[in-house]
Amino acid sequence: MDKLLFGDNQFFGVNHMSEEKARAQAMRFQDLDEVMSVLASAYDAGITTFMCTTHGRVSEICDRVRSQPERFSDFTFHPCMPYAHKYANAVTEDGMLGALRKFMPDEGFLNAALRGGKSLAKKDIEGIITLLVDAEMKMFRGLPTPVIWLQNVVVDLLLGLGFDDAFRIFSDHVQQRYQAEPGFITMNLPMLLTTLRSVGLQNPLVCSNINKIGFRMSGGIQAYRDALEQHDFRAVAMSVFASGAIPPHEAIEWIFEQPNIEAIVFGASSRSHILSTRALVDEMVACPRI
Amino acid sequence: MIRVGVVGLGKMGLSHLAMIRAHPEVTVGAVVDSTTYLLDILAKYTAAVPYSDYEEMLDSAKVDAVIIATPTRFHFEMVEMALERGIHVFCEKPLCLTSKESLALADIADRKSLINQVGYHNRFVGTFKEVHRLLEQETIGRVSHVLVEAYGPVVMKAKGSTWRTRKSEGGGCLYDYAAHPTDLLTWYLGTPTAVGGTALGKVFSTETHDEVYSTLFFPSGATGQMSVNWSDESYRKMTTQVTVWGSAGRIYADRQECRVYLRDTATIPAGYTHGWNVRYTTELTDPVWFYLRGEEYSAQLDHFVQRVMGRDIPSVNTFGSAAITDRILEMLTTDDSFGPTTFRDEASEVVSPTGSEQLNGRRVTRRARDVARRFRAASAAFRSGRLDI
Numbered sequence: 001m002d003k004l005l006f007g008d009n010q011f012f013g014v015n016h017m018s019e020e021k022a023r024a025q026a027m028r029f030q031d032l033d034e035v036m037s038v039l040a041s042a043y044d045a046g047i048t049t050f051m052c053t054t055h056g057r058v059s060e061i062c063d064r065v066r067s068q069p070e071r072f073s074d075f076t077f078h079p080c081m082p083y084a085h086k087y088a089n090a091v092t093e094d095g096m097l098g099a100l101r102k103f104m105p106d107e108g109f110l111n112a113a114l115r116g117g118k119s120l121a122k123k124d125i126e127g128i129i130t131l132l133v134d135a136e137m138k139m140f141r142g143l144p145t146p147v148i149w150l151q152n153v154v155v156d157l158l159l160g161l162g163f164d165d166a167f168r169i170f171s172d173h174v175q176q177r178y179q180a181e182p183g184f185i186t187m188n189l190p191m192l193l194t195t196l197r198s199v200g201l202q203n204p205l206v207c208s209n210i211n212k213i214g215f216r217m218s219g220g221i222q223a224y225r226d227a228l229e230q231h232d233f234r235a236v237a238m239s240v241f242a243s244g245a246i247p248p249h250e251a252i253e254w255i256f257e258q259p260n261i262e263a264i265v266f267g268a269s270s271r272s273h274i275l276s277t278r279a280l281v282d283e284m285v286a287c288p289r290i
Numbered sequence: 291m292i293r294v295g296v297v298g299l300g301k302m303g304l305s306h307l308a309m310i311r312a313h314p315e316v317t318v319g320a321v322v323d324s325t326t327y328l329l330d331i332l333a334k335y336t337a338a339v340p341y342s343d344y345e346e347m348l349d350s351a352k353v354d355a356v357i358i359a360t361p362t363r364f365h366f367e368m369v370e371m372a373l374e375r376g377i378h379v380f381c382e383k384p385l386c387l388t389s390k391e392s393l394a395l396a397d398i399a400d401r402k403s404l405i406n407q408v409g410y411h412n413r414f415v416g417t418f419k420e421v422h423r424l425l426e427q428e429t430i431g432r433v434s435h436v437l438v439e440a441y442g443p444v445v446m447k448a449k450g451s452t453w454r455t456r457k458s459e460g461g462g463c464l465y466d467y468a469a470h471p472t473d474l475l476t477w478y479l480g481t482p483t484a485v486g487g488t489a490l491g492k493v494f495s496t497e498t499h500d501e502v503y504s505t506l507f508f509p510s511g512a513t514g515q516m517s518v519n520w521s522d523e524s525y526r527k528m529t530t531q532v533t534v535w536g537s538a539g540r541i542y543a544d545r546q547e548c549r550v551y552l553r554d555t556a557t558i559p560a561g562y563t564h565g566w567n568v569r570y571t572t573e574l575t576d577p578v579w580f581y582l583r584g585e586e587y588s589a590q591l592d593h594f595v596q597r598v599m600g601r602d603i604p605s606v607n608t609f610g611s612a613a614i615t616d617r618i619l620e621m622l623t624t625d626d627s628f629g630p631t632t633f634r635d636e637a638s639e640v641v642s643p644t645g646s647e648q649l650n651g652r653r654v655t656r657r658a659r660d661v662a663r664r665f666r667a668a669s670a671a672f673r674s675g676r677l678d679i
Contacts, residue, residue, distance in 0.1 A: 019545070161311065
């Protein structure tokens with residue numbers, strides 16, 4: 001996997017520091033040309049993996065990439081599913097079953113599963129989960145998706161509920177159907193690792209906040225460091241700048257002092273930011289453990 | 291360790307269940323819901339102990355506390371049943387459909403010395419807590435006005451019917467959305483004596499409202515305004531903003547940041563300076579044991595757990611404070627039913643707090659007379675602090 005992965009928060013009005021900035025970005029990136037121009041800057045800087053939610057607008061990005069195969073020959077997607085607000089808003093509006101109906105590609109399956117008020121069998125649950133994954137994957141048809149991530153809201157909900165089998169179901173489906181590696185995004189790394197081990201997932205790919213100030217690292221920064229030392233998972237770090245609370249050089253330097261971090265996912269909305277992050281990482285790679 | 295039962299497995303209930311189940315000092319002793327397919331799934335996959343009968347759960351599951359996240363119309367009866375059995379209660383907001391019921395529950399809880407808390411999670415948001423801290427220290431001097439806004443994309447079309455769209459069940463923007471900003475206003479300014487100019491508007495809903503706008507009058511002389519719209523797609527998710535004007539400065543806060551302008555006359559708290567100050571959520575938020583969808587949701591449950599375990603920490607969001615919010619929701623509904631109160635061709639005849647002689651010798655419509663009478667009575671009561679809400 002590349003050392004640097006490009007995230008998509010900036011394109012969809014997500015900014016953990018400022019709602020004003022988030023809105024300004026949402027307005028700017030309403031224009032798909034603006035999005036593509038930033039993605040092209042990242043691509044030209046050698047950052048060719050785009051870790052993106054399955055937001056409806058990502059399908060437009062997929063279309064653009066598909067239409068320029070020569071320009072974007074190495075462009076790789078890491079889909080992160082689902083785009084949770086889509087589901088959360090639907091549940092509020094239509095209730096739990098209504099929302100499920102809305103997102104299931106085949107309503108017949110759900111109706112058959114629920115017929116007569118009988119309880120859902122194990123195969124029904126598996127069927128629902130895999131059909132939802134397939135629905136989210138549609139937009140990436142024909143594009144390389146070597147890793148498929150489960151978003152943190154869903155991972156952490158399942159984790160909290162103790163719905164451990166779901167991780168196994170997701171993992172099997174992603175490997176069998178898409179020949180992709182399953183990834184899990186979480187805000188509760190130590191707890192998730194224990195659970196993934198318990199369902200037999202070996203050396204899983206896990207993305208979590210890892211930053212110097214311990215921002216949104218539930219379980220505590222020490223538990224994260226222990227997990228990294230132990231190294232029975234493949235770590236991808238996100239929120240390394242803690243939404244801008246840590247100066248870039250200090251943030252990256254600290255990341256490189258931690259053992260076994262395989263990749264860093266970051267977002268940027270300008271070519272200069274992309275290049276400066278690239279330069280910082282290259283500097284650390286050239287001269288590790290300063 | 292305490293044993294907790296989670297009641298109602300909708301969006302809030304499931305997320306409460308996930309967070310509380312992960313809490314190191316909690317065992318979930320029961321989950322309750324009327325929908326059997328959900329209970330089945332949880333029982334089959336998560337080893338939860340399912341109940342479809344709430345009362346049976348209370349009598350047999352031996353729980354110390356319950357978390358209730360059912361539709362609002364069930365709250366009163368369910369909370370009362372738990373309290374009567376000596377069980378501590380965390381209940382989702384709003385507490386009840388009437389403030390009378392909320393007060394009755396507050397009474398029982400107090401009488402039985404049971405921990406009681408309502409899910410107004412904004413009081414656990416780092417930035418909003420900072421606003422409260424600054425106001426308590428009178429950092430921006432005498433507060434004259436607070437504006438609370440909340441917008442989001444909940445109801446974006448005319449179809450769809452769940453309890454949240456039915457007014458009779460505590461659905462609608464007023465109870466479901468505006469309860470939050472209302473609660474923030476009372477946290478910052480206390481109990482209002484009156485409300486005015488309330489407009490509950492519809493955008494898509496037929497049975498209930500999608501917008502709430504109103505002015506609240508507080509004993510200190512400060513006013514508060516609320517602007518709430520849950521049919522606003524330009525916001526990605528529910529977004530709450532607070533602005534407070536004082537004689538020595540202004541505070542703005544949303545979930546991410548707290549921006550404070552302090553005049554030379556302000557008492558400057560530690561870490562602040564004259565002029566502009568910005569504090570971010572990264573520095574104002576304490577870590578939580580488990581993160582699902584915002585630290586505040588975890589923090590409020592932890593607060594409840596700590597109190598149930600007998601730790602000596604101050605109460606937050608008690609039934610008593612939720613009853614004040616419920617009362618304001620009633621005031622807003624009543625005020626909205628009056629409609630507009632001052633009309634273009636009547637303004638000069640009625641807008642005077644000084645008394646009836648102003649009206650003598652003038653032709654006054656019946657409606658204007660009613661309005662004037664109500665206005666005089668209200669302002670007299672307001673001035674003397676007698677207004678009974």
